[in-house]
Amino acid sequence: MSAPHVSAPYHELLGFILEEWRENYVRIAIEAGEQHLNRSSIVHGGAILSLIDQAGGMSGLWCDTPGHSRKGVTVDLNCHFTGQTLPGRVYAEGRMVSRGGKIYFARTEVFDSQGRMVAFGSSTHRWRGGSETLSGSPDPAAAGSA
DSSP states (O other), X not given: OOOOBOSSHXXXXXXXXXXXXXXXXEEEEEEEOGGGBOTTSSBOHHHXXXXXXXXXXXXXXXXXXXXXXXOEEEEEEEEEEOOOOOSEEEEEEEEEEEEOSSEEEEEEEEEOTTSOEEEEEEEEEEXXXXXXXXXXXXXXXXXXXX
């Protein structure tokens, strides 16, 4: 059985695959193909930045209550590219490193199919109302996917 895709139209378009998700940690991957390349035939920085944004955000949104979910928005995001990558598996590991009452901070690293880091970033996110605790709030869409 394959891992589920991350549920959002933009992430579906990029082909994000949720590989692992637990409290304070997430791993998301893409199988980078022709559609992810720039004019130099390497994976576009925008795809990598999108992985950093999503992994950083999701690192603080894990929910322990079936039928509930947590939501957040990105407040600040930075990225540092450390290498290039060709088509193939590219994955991001996001970790929530600190939190306040409504704001949390994440660090994310992106790796190519050989395990080489190609980028890293940090981000600040704000929980939407009802998402500040692990139990989240009722979500009709999440209830059908449990």
